[in-house]
Amino acid sequence: MNALWKFWDSSLGKKIVMAVTGLAGVGFVVGHMVGNLQMFAGAGAADAMHAYAKLLRTSMPLLWAVRAGLLACVVLHVTAALQLAARNRAARPQGYQQVTPQASTFASRTMLLGGILLVTFIVVHILDMTLGVAHPNFTHLDPYNNLVFGFQRPLMAAFYVLAMAALGAHLVHGAWASFRTLGLRKASERPLHRTIAVAVAIIVALGFMSVPIAVVIGALQPQGAASEMQASR
Amino acid sequence: MGGSSGRTLNLTLNVWRQAGPGSAGGFKTYQAKGISTDASFLEMLDVVNEELAAKGEEPIAFDHDCREGICGSCGMLINGTAHGPWKMTTTCQLHMRAFRDGETITIEPWRASAFPVVKDLVVDRSAFDRIISAGGYVSIATGNAPDGNALPIPKVDADAAMDAAECIGCGACVAACPNASASLFTSAKVSHLGKLPQGQPERYRRALRMVAQMDLEHFGGCSLHGECMEACPKGISIDHIMQMNRDYVAASWKGEPIAKAGGAG
Numbered sequence: 001m002n003a004l005w006k007f008w009d010s011s012l013g014k015k016i017v018m019a020v021t022g023l024a025g026v027g028f029v030v031g032h033m034v035g036n037l038q039m040f041a042g043a044g045a046a047d048a049m050h051a052y053a054k055l056l057r058t059s060m061p062l063l064w065a066v067r068a069g070l071l072a073c074v075v076l077h078v079t080a081a082l083q084l085a086a087r088n089r090a091a092r093p094q095g096y097q098q099v100t101p102q103a104s105t106f107a108s109r110t111m112l113l114g115g116i117l118l119v120t121f122i123v124v125h126i127l128d129m130t131l132g133v134a135h136p137n138f139t140h141l142d143p144y145n146n147l148v149f150g151f152q153r154p155l156m157a158a159f160y161v162l163a164m165a166a167l168g169a170h171l172v173h174g175a176w177a178s179f180r181t182l183g184l185r186k187a188s189e190r191p192l193h194r195t196i197a198v199a200v201a202i203i204v205a206l207g208f209m210s211v212p213i214a215v216v217i218g219a220l221q222p223q224g225a226a227s228e229m230q231a232s233r
Numbered sequence: 234m235g236g237s238s239g240r241t242l243n244l245t246l247n248v249w250r251q252a253g254p255g256s257a258g259g260f261k262t263y264q265a266k267g268i269s270t271d272a273s274f275l276e277m278l279d280v281v282n283e284e285l286a287a288k289g290e291e292p293i294a295f296d297h298d299c300r301e302g303i304c305g306s307c308g309m310l311i312n313g314t315a316h317g318p319w320k321m322t323t324t325c326q327l328h329m330r331a332f333r334d335g336e337t338i339t340i341e342p343w344r345a346s347a348f349p350v351v352k353d354l355v356v357d358r359s360a361f362d363r364i365i366s367a368g369g370y371v372s373i374a375t376g377n378a379p380d381g382n383a384l385p386i387p388k389v390d391a392d393a394a395m396d397a398a399e400c401i402g403c404g405a406c407v408a409a410c411p412n413a414s415a416s417l418f419t420s421a422k423v424s425h426l427g428k429l430p431q432g433q434p435e436r437y438r439r440a441l442r443m444v445a446q447m448d449l450e451h452f453g454g455c456s457l458h459g460e461c462m463e464a465c466p467k468g469i470s471i472d473h474i475m476q477m478n479r480d481y482v483a484a485s486w487k488g489e490p491i492a493k494a495g496g497a498g
């Protein structure tokens with residue numbers, strides 16, 4: 001049994017993998033959320049989002065490499081999570097009649113449930129906004145209008161908002177726990193205390209939610225397709 | 234004076250009873266009458282057991298030894314909290330003034346597949362012993378005690394090692410952990426020895442072997458819920474888990490050193 005397999009097979013090794021892949025995910029959602037804020041660029045928003053979509057496609061091999069990396073992170077993160085959850089359940093075959101939580105939080109106790117919701121969301125989101133197959137009115141490279149038309153379905157907008165709330169909760173625990181799992185923090189008087197993770201979680205969740213909410217309340221309306229796209233038609 | 238308040242309590246106990254390792258257990262209800270608020274929790278059980286014995290019933294089995302909070306023998310889940318409602322207190326040091334007259338108290342054994350019930354509230358914690366034998370030792374030179382400060386140790390390291398060394402191995406961390414993980418226990422040992430110069434020779438081997446033994450004993454993984462630290466009667470910090478993880482990652486990277494033939498004298 002080689003060292004890498006031994007590492008992956010151990011519960012601690014799996015936690016390390018989850019922490020590393022989780023932090024990659026944190027980096028991704030922060031970047032994605034900031035990119036989305038161009039939706040609020042006013043009259044030029046459709047142009048800005050179009051230019052952004054083109055920018056991400058500057059090098060297709062690079063884009064595919066990043067996508068493959070992200071997919072690998074999701075697969076490793078989810079596999080480790082499910083395996084650990086099974087081990088954890090087996091570690092206490094008989095539960096307590098009464099348990100009074102002293103330190104765990106709503107966020108820490110719902111990591112598995114929230115994670116399952118997030119995986120479902122990722123699949124729906126890719127079908128909806130990346131491939132457009134689950135979208136009523138999809139135009140390749142016109143993300144502004146894709147988002148606006150997409151969120152004019154109130155149920156879908158509600159699902160996105162719910163998923164982003166779950167993402168926020170996942171980050172409140174995960175963004176904090178990842179650093180501690182990797183041993184990257186100093187010893188502390190209040191080791192459960194977290195400020196940065198909570199701030200990141202709130203900013204990311206609200207940032208993402210702002211788009212569907214703005215569409216639902218009518219603050220974002222369809223715009224003519226990006227000027228460059230009209231010209232090329 | 235002794236601070237005796239002279240108050241007494243009448244309590245209802247909801248206690249897990251189990252005749253033996255394999256047998257099916259269940260909760261039984263007992264009345265504990267006229268319990269002094271100055272009694273410890275174990276003394277309260279002693280009173281109940283005396284009555285049970287007088288009636289010819291089997292007394293409630295529970296582990297205990299020092300009854301002064303230093304040996305780690307005692308431990309039970311009291312109203313859903315390991316070692317009961319007082320922070321940084323073992324069950325033997327928990328006193329009945331923590332409870333109200335007329336209260337119902339639910340008492341359960343530590344629950345983990347690694348800690349099988351032996352009888353009633355007694356569980357088999359030898360899994361902890363096997364984790365210790367896997368790596369919780371140092372290759373010390375035996376003989377006379379060394380001179381004080383012959384080996385200079387930075388104050389922060391000495392303090393951190395002492396904090397970790399406070400672990401009495403009671404198992405409350407496992408009992409309180411939603412995953413029944415032994416990470417706090419194991420990390421306290423890894424940190425206690427690994428922070429000191431005497432612990433350096435086996436530092437990485439220790440992390441690898443003790444962590445591997447945790448898995449072999451079927452303890453769960455660490456989700457950093459923080460329950461262990463709150464339950465720990467010695468207030469051992471989850472900071473030690475960071476130390477264990479760092480050592481484990483470094484050790485996995487280096488690989489386990491091949492032991493040289495012969496060995497040191």
Ligand code: FES
Binds near residue numbers: 299302306308325
């Ligand atoms: S009996 Fe020794 S710690 Fe409680």
